[in-house]
Amino acid sequence: MHAADLDTALAGLSPAELELLEAELAAKLWARRWGRWKPYPWQVPPAQIETLGWWLQLGGRGTGKTDGCARYMVEHVNGPPCDPRLRGGHRMAIIAPTQGDAVEACVNGPSGLRAHDPRVVLRTTVGGTFARWPSGAEAKLFGSHTPDDVERLRAGGNRCLVWMEEVAAQRRLKDAITHSEMGLRIGPNPHYIGSTTPKPRTELIELTRSPKVTVTRGRTRDAIHLPEEQRLHLIAKYAGTRTEAQELDGILLEDIEGALWSRDGLDKARVGAKPPLSSVVVAMDPAATSHDESDEMGIVVAGRGTTYIPDRNGFQRQHGYAFDDLSGRMPPIEAARRAIRAYHEHRADAIVAEVNNGGEWIGTVIRQIDPTVNYRTVTASRGKVTRAEPVAALTDQGSAHIVGSLPDLEEQLTTWVPGDDSPDRLDAYVWALTDLMLAPAGNTAAFA
Structure with missing residues (x-):
């Protein structure tokens, strides 16, 4: 069909028909992108996550931690409803170091929700900021930096899934876990997914030791989708250092020999x-x-x-x-x-x-x-x-x-x-x- 014929055909459609066509095209685009994704081994979630348990991705820079969690959330939305009484069947939460981080990294970023499902829209209302799907499923966005953020989490509502982005960078991590856990009570198996470059945080160390937490680990050197020149530069620059272990190999360093503080x-x-x-x-x-x-x-x-x-x-x-x-x-x-x-x-x-x-x-x-x-x-x-x-x-x-x-x-x-x-x-x-x-x-x- 020529462009002029296409314009004529579109001009003859009613607003409702145009909206339906747009939704159908978005669904086809989502399906095409969905089938092209090739996960790293550490981006593959466990077959089952315990109720109130975690899937926690620890990884070096560029290992696709955000990408893996975004993919999981989209798959969750398109799976069985956690509560059939809810429009879309799912009410979720995304908690990042700041609400702006949640918007930028988890929704709009190149590894965020919209990269996996372009039908996702971002909406800010009097009740907060939400990522929403055409089905009506939604994920509310939170930060965990200020006391006000903690109060918003305290009144954050009930959820079936919580994604915690950059766990180790969250200033009020303990409060974020406490208050989000209080609201994890929708459906038969409410649980967490988490993504982070590891840092020696008490809460993170405790998570990795919990039997309810499944940890997957990725290394920058194995992230073959990163430009090879960049990977080799980082590996050569930080070889043999604590920076390499933590930031590139995703190793959770607990106490450092010779450090004055423990x-x-x-x-x-x-x-x-x-x-x-x-x-x-x-x-x-x-x-x-x-x-x-x-x-x-x-x-x-x-x-x-x-x-x-x-x-x-x-x-x-x-x-x-x-x-x-x-x-x-x-x-x-x-x-x-x-x-x-x-x-x-x-x-x-x-x-x-x-x-x-x-x-x-x-x-x-x-x-x-x-x-x-x-x-x-x-x-x-x-x-x-x-x-x-x-x-x-x-x-x-x-x-x-x-x-x-x-x-x-x-x-x-x-x-x-x-x-x-x-x-x-x-x-x-x-x-x-x-x-x-x-x-x-x-x-x-x-x-x-």
Whole structure:
């Protein structure tokens, strides 16, 4: 049929007929794409997942973890209804580090739901954001980063399937699991699927050890659909390192030999909420220059408790509490603004910043934005190991605590080995705890 004839034929159809034609074409496109998918071995789900159990994909970068979960969810939607009384038979949830991640990676991305089923549409209503199928089946999208996200999960409704994307990167992972599990009660076999590059998170380690969790693992070196040049570059660059084991081979590293902090030690000192605080600081470990955006800017907020509590040695002391990690790669002006917002929000006593290696620029930027901020500098007069060891000892003594979960900071603490370059979150944490608990009274100029 010529294009002109096609246009004429389409013009003669009613709106209802056009809608039907569009649906039929979308179904044919979905069927064609569906048949072309060739899974890796680790993308093949177990034959049966226990009720309230998991299928968890651990894999290196580019191993198709998101792709495998998206395929599973589409297959679930097109299988037997979990509750025939529901329109479409299925009510599901997708939980990602942020709701934006859920939209970008799990729905619209090249490995998301729409790549497997182009009939999926994204809708935002007063009730939330949903991925919906023509049948009426739906998956509600959630984040797990802020306290508000947790409240949305608490009232997230009942589901038959929950997909947790990038499990190890979810800041409030424990709460996300708790509240989503409460709502997993539709149908005869409600369960989870999960996808993540592994990180040493307590919740993730516990999942891998659970008899109700089936784990499949993929390695970047085996991901033959990735461009070969890229695979070989990554393997050669990180060969023999912890980065290769975790980020490329998908190995869940628990405790690192030689690391000053252990996962078990952080867990034993962990608290659920911060107590009344007598002093709060926003500690910064800025990039070396105001033009350097390649490294992270370390920004950690911590406080000292008002009461004297015995540590594990029986010594009465005020304890330290790290309760926010605002670090990340960002322009210098954004780092300064982020620190200033934290300073006012938490009524901090000071912003404390390291000025070694050219970090003096941060003070200039902070004073330009807000001259009312109490800003002071610290200069390291000894090596990083010498500064970090006493702070690590505070954790071992039970007098330095992480409030809730700060997964990116915790990963740096438990994987850094003296002799390696120390990461910025760790440095900011060390500056904060040193200022609050180890600096001599009245000494805010230099830390030995």
